[in-house]
Amino acid sequence: MSGVTARLCQERAAADGLGSKGNAVKYLKQDYEALKQQCLQTGTLFKDEEFPACPSALGYQELGPYSYKTQGIVWKRPMELCANPQFIIGGATRTDVCQGELGDCWLLAAIASLTLNPDILFRVVPKAQSFQKDYAGIFHFQFWQYGEWVDVVVDDRLPTRNGKLLFVHSEEGNEFWSALLEKAYAKLNGSYEALAGGSTMEGFEDFTGGISESYELRRAPSNLYQIIQKALRAGSLLGCSIDITATAEIEAITSLKLVKGHAYSITGAEEVYYRGRPEKLVRLRNPWGEVEWTGSWSDNAPEWNYVDPKQKQALDKQVDDGEFWMAFSDFQRQFSRLEICNLTPDTLTSNKVNKWDLTLFNGQWKRGSSAGGCQNYQATYWTNPQFRIQLDEADDDHAGSSNEPCCTILVGLMQKNRRRQKRMGEGLLSIGYSLYQIPQELESSTDVQAGRAFFARHRPAARTDPYVNLREVSSRMTLPRGQYLIVPSTFEPYKNGEFCLRVFAEKQAKSQMMGDEVSAKPYEPHVGNKDIDDEFKTLFQKLSGEDCEVTATELQRILNRVLAKRKDVKSDGFNINTCREMISLLDTDGTGTLGLVEFKTLWMKIQNYLAIYKKVDIDYSGTIDSHEMRNALREAGFRLNEEVQHSIVARYACSAKLTIDFDGFMACMIRLETLFKVFHLLDKDKNGVIQISLPETFFFEERKNGKAQEAGVQKELQESDSGRDQQQEE
16 A cells, blocks of 8 residues: 555544544454454454464564573463462552563553553553453453554463563462553564663553653753643643662652652642742652651641641642642752653543643654754755644743743654564664744745755754654743744654654644645646747757657657766666656657657757756756755656655665666656646546546556557546546545
């Protein structure tokens, strides 16, 4: 399936709700209910052929088939490990998540944090799964992946050694939801080994679909308390921790009963009047429950005696076991890091919270086409994907002056599928993005991608700094109303990668991908007999012979003879198929050859394309590189989206040097003209959408190969009007 067709199918599926919270995509097309019923009817236990219980599921290097770490591993079902296996016992708790012999503590921390929020937990771990009722050896879990929810099926064969689970396990010994969740996540990422190393926020995002941001409290922004309050009102998940400097400090308890290297949740932020002045407080929760802060504003601290009794009583009612209040100033001094996972409207279950407006784009960096690198590489930076957002409505409590209302947005750039590519030696790319304010005079250019000159004249209004090799980089920014351009990139150019870009806005924000329109206005010379001088007529008669018609073979010989004399352009010579396609494009009388007027028209087109080719060849190398090709396409009147740009580079550029010689350039231009011409013939309603019947498909292929003739085309199309069976968009 082509990139364009695949994207259209995805968009239509999304419009039908596929991938939403209530209609998850079936990962690898495995239907949990259908597979389970099949097993129950046949009396067999499910065996997952897509993620078999074999060495490849464990890993490829440290957990590879020849590693000492995988010796003695036996895959067993829970029924073979204990007498009475249970999926969940008495609700999910953090003690259900104990680490095994895999370095995925980041994932375990995220799973353990899920147990604090049952609504979100059971979004990931669907209920009604059991080892007793309708047990068939099959379970399923749901994860967010780059803009859509996916339902992942696994069997319950788990890796063991000496009769015990090798990886995640429960303290209970006979509780298996966490081990099966880990297996489903390993399947999603290719293997267990692919889970080694990561950030807790990565797990949070895949469990919630949220977007994360992190703050070092020693360098926190002045409005951090306001950020916390807004996040709580929006239903976000907030966590904080105290950094450790040595392994011995892990879970060490301070004199004020705070635990180092331990994840706390922030559950509230309120202001009270203390001795006549406002005091900012935050409410924290320790998952352990019994260890609580004993400093100022703790449960029995004297500060509460100076607070209005009604307010004190109201705040006391909000505190459960393990929760405590502390002054925001103490919080900033005692803790090291704050992490916020902002949830999407699709994840939130309450209608009372102030939900973010979310926009998501999927894109890719392609070597030689859209992998332009950072701003250090000015010649290619402008070719990166570009996205426009329009901020019209200011925040309700904006931070700007009354004369300049501001809008808060949170932008996250996430690279896709890098864990799955670990097996091939691919690591995380260093990524970042810059955001530019669009001047008023350019706001009307709604779909024109900014060129090199724009970035030479304009500085970013905001940016991520520095570029880092994380799965996602994100930042919160407050901006004046207006239009902005977001440019995501890798640090170095020519790096292939896929990404999704998410924009969370407090108010609705209009957005679009730039350069997504496909259109053409190529040079069309109007030539008649009277426009051709005698010298050209004489030359044509000499070249075409007695029949005064130029065949494809004669055209090939003519063009290659001309090219051989030019030293300013490089070429391997025109091949016969390109010459046939040139004739097909200009052959208006259906002879399969070019007459005088047709040849003159072609000659003028070639002269025009030669001038464009030399103009964009700024280093006078005789070839143009794949990035210069973008300028050439613009000069020639073509506006093409990213998928078409990728295809052109793949087809016409030298794979090593990414250069395009003149015959390749001409072949591309003629092919584009032909494609647009055929499309407009088929687009009878002129609405940018065509229906193609099977006979028309054959005609289309013949025309691409340069063998069809223009005469009789309309008749063929009329005869094939019936039986249309497929839609395609330009």
